[in-house]
Amino acid sequence: MMKQQSLARETAAGRNNQVREGAARILFLAAACVSILAVLLITFFLLVNGVPAIAEIGIFKFLLGTVWKPGNDIYGILPMILGSFCVTAGALVLGVPIGVLTAIFLSRFASKRMVKTIKPAVQLLAGIPSVVYGFFGLVVIVPLLGGRGSMLAASIVLAIMILPTIITVSESSLNAVESSYYEGALALGATHERSVFSIILPAAKSGVTAAVILGVGRAIGEAMAVIMVAGNQPRMPQGLMKGLRTLTTNIVMEMGYSADLHREALIATGVVLFIFILIINFLFSLTKRRKQQ
Amino acid sequence: MKRQKISAFLLRFAVYLAAFITVGALLFVVGYILVKGVPNLSLKLFEWKYNSENLSLLPALLNTVLITVLSLLIAVPLGVFAAIYLVEYARRGSRLVRVIRMNAETLSGIPSIVYGLFGMLFFVTALKLGFSMLSGALTLSIMILPVILRTSEEALMSVPDSFREGSFGLGAGRLRTVFRVVLPDAIPGILAGVILGVGRIVGETAALIYTAGTASDTVSGIMDSARTLSVHMYALSQEGLYINQTYATAVVLLVIVVCINALSASLAKRFSRKR
Numbered sequence: 001m002m003k004q005q006s007l008a009r010e011t012a013a014g015r016n017n018q019v020r021e022g023a024a025r026i027l028f029l030a031a032a033c034v035s036i037l038a039v040l041l042i043t044f045f046l047l048v049n050g051v052p053a054i055a056e057i058g059i060f061k062f063l064l065g066t067v068w069k070p071g072n073d074i075y076g077i078l079p080m081i082l083g084s085f086c087v088t089a090g091a092l093v094l095g096v097p098i099g100v101l102t103a104i105f106l107s108r109f110a111s112k113r114m115v116k117t118i119k120p121a122v123q124l125l126a127g128i129p130s131v132v133y134g135f136f137g138l139v140v141i142v143p144l145l146g147g148r149g150s151m152l153a154a155s156i157v158l159a160i161m162i163l164p165t166i167i168t169v170s171e172s173s174l175n176a177v178e179s180s181y182y183e184g185a186l187a188l189g190a191t192h193e194r195s196v197f198s199i200i201l202p203a204a205k206s207g208v209t210a211a212v213i214l215g216v217g218r219a220i221g222e223a224m225a226v227i228m229v230a231g232n233q234p235r236m237p238q239g240l241m242k243g244l245r246t247l248t249t250n251i252v253m254e255m256g257y258s259a260d261l262h263r264e265a266l267i268a269t270g271v272v273l274f275i276f277i278l279i280i281n282f283l284f285s286l287t288k289r290r291k292q293q
Numbered sequence: 294m295k296r297q298k299i300s301a302f303l304l305r306f307a308v309y310l311a312a313f314i315t316v317g318a319l320l321f322v323v324g325y326i327l328v329k330g331v332p333n334l335s336l337k338l339f340e341w342k343y344n345s346e347n348l349s350l351l352p353a354l355l356n357t358v359l360i361t362v363l364s365l366l367i368a369v370p371l372g373v374f375a376a377i378y379l380v381e382y383a384r385r386g387s388r389l390v391r392v393i394r395m396n397a398e399t400l401s402g403i404p405s406i407v408y409g410l411f412g413m414l415f416f417v418t419a420l421k422l423g424f425s426m427l428s429g430a431l432t433l434s435i436m437i438l439p440v441i442l443r444t445s446e447e448a449l450m451s452v453p454d455s456f457r458e459g460s461f462g463l464g465a466g467r468l469r470t471v472f473r474v475v476l477p478d479a480i481p482g483i484l485a486g487v488i489l490g491v492g493r494i495v496g497e498t499a500a501l502i503y504t505a506g507t508a509s510d511t512v513s514g515i516m517d518s519a520r521t522l523s524v525h526m527y528a529l530s531q532e533g534l535y536i537n538q539t540y541a542t543a544v545v546l547l548v549i550v551v552c553i554n555a556l557s558a559s560l561a562k563r564f565s566r567k568r
Contacts, residue, residue, distance in 0.1 A: 024468045028377050029378050033393070035396040035439065036392060036393060042403065045415050046410065098314050101310075102311045109308050110312070120558065122315065123554060124323070124551060126554075128322065128547065128550065129495070129497070129523050129546060131523050131546075132526075132543050132546060133322070136325065136326065140321075160318050160322065191297060191298075193300070194304075196304075217402050217404075221405070221406065222404070223498075223499040224499050224527060251406055252499060255413075255503055267410060273404065274403070277403060281398065284402070285398065
């Protein structure tokens with residue numbers, strides 16, 4: 001009798017435990033699915049609110065139109081698409097060589113003590129908020145370049161901002177190159193510099209490419225730093241020293257007071273930006289996969 | 294031979310120059326802000342109420358703390374639980390795991406202005422939460438979710454399997470093993486990720502302007518609109534009249550972010566040294 005009771009209690013406890021285990025499993029699974037849900041929701045809400053405007057304006061007029069005049073109901077975002085490309089390209093031209101060379105320095109030239117001081121500095125650079133970068137650009141770089149916001153100013157600020165991304169990712173891929181490559185090159189009589197540049201750097205190519213792609217993503221998506229230094233005129237890019245507007249700043253500038261089709265056209269601008277980012281993400285995962293193989 | 298020497302010298306020069314530029318850029322940005330900002334720090338900037346006389350940053354600072362806490366309350370459980378599922382429950386390399394990882398990666402690549410747009414469309418308009426601290430915190434919690442998920446995953450994965458086997462061997466179930474054995478060991482690593490997320494929240498502007506709004510007072514509830522310190526600094530710089538106060542605000546922002554990042558880095562370091 002006693003034994004039966006305690007057995008019953010034990011199985012009840014066991015069942016209780018099983019229920020708890022099952023519930024926990026479902027809870028964890030649900031939490032894991034939140035990222036999927038979030039991506040779906042973001043895609044859905046952007047498309048639903050943006051695509052009708054694109055349809056109403058006409059996809060070619062919207063994407064290839066060179067005039068953005070919401071007052072006259074003219075919505076062409078080609079100037080902003082090109083603007084985003086221009087500042088990003090400028091940021092890459094300045095940022096990639098400096099970033100990759102700094103990564104090479106950290107990985108193959110610097111003493112341990114130097115690495116210990118420079119690495120936290122790079123991390124610090126990554127942590128500075130974009131408004132602070134933008135403000136720095138506004139009070140230092142813009143006055144140096146003639147006092148007006150310009151493509152060059154935006155490119156310089158963005159180049160500084162993407163440095164940490166490029167340095168960190170490139171450095172880890174440089175560090176991952178087997179030391180036998182380097183030693184082999186030295187044994188064949190190459191100098192240290194030559195071994196690094198013609199053996200190790202090519203071996204780390206896919207990692208460096210991944211770093212650059214990540215940098216592109218950061219530069220093209222940056223809004224607050226660019227808005228403070230780019231001038232923001234909604235016209236076709238006219239040169240290094242002239243102001244321009246990017247996709248991101250178009251949204252930030254006008255969303256506050258827009259309504260109706262204007263507002264929807266701004267959301268559609270976000271859709272175009274989102275699609276660019278998805279393409280960049282795809283390229284990134286492609287290079288990463290190649291690296292793993 | 295001589296040509297080789299010259300090219301070696303040039304390459305070496307380029308490498309050193311690049312490192313010098315990187316460090317120089319950092320020192321210039323931080324140094325300039327500090328030199329211009331520190332003399333402008335005054336008690337007036339820390340008065341309880343904001344007005345156009347004192348341009349106090351205290352309300353924005355309090356709002357930042359509140360929105361950070363709120364975002365973490367949402368994002369940390371979600372991120373840690375998701376990581377627990379991926380590491381402790383799911384079959385490694387299963388299809389679902391791959392899909393979840395891919396989506397988390399996509400999330401981490403989305404620019405903050407797109408999060409801001411989404412937050413405005415979904416939380417502010419569709420869910421009718423309005424420009425409020427809650428809308429802002431919900432938006433931010435999705436934004437930092439991938440950071441927390443990834444670091445938690447790494448922290449959990451670095452807990453040796455022998456811990457789990459020991460716990461199972463003593464008759465503990467999976468749930469108890471996770472909460473009593475695995476999680477405690479992984480906490481410093483998870484914390485490093487959480488603090489990294491805090492750093493992102495504090496520095497965020499674009500995702501907040503159209504979700505939490507730009508009201509300049511301290512909130513009285515989570516349904517109030519409120520600006521954080523970064524948004525406050527942006528608003529000040531846009532007005533263009535208060536350059537000195539903007540410098541000072543930048544200093545405060547910079548110091549906070551630097552401290553947060555240093556904390557995260559030192560935690561991560563201690564965690565990895567333990568391994």
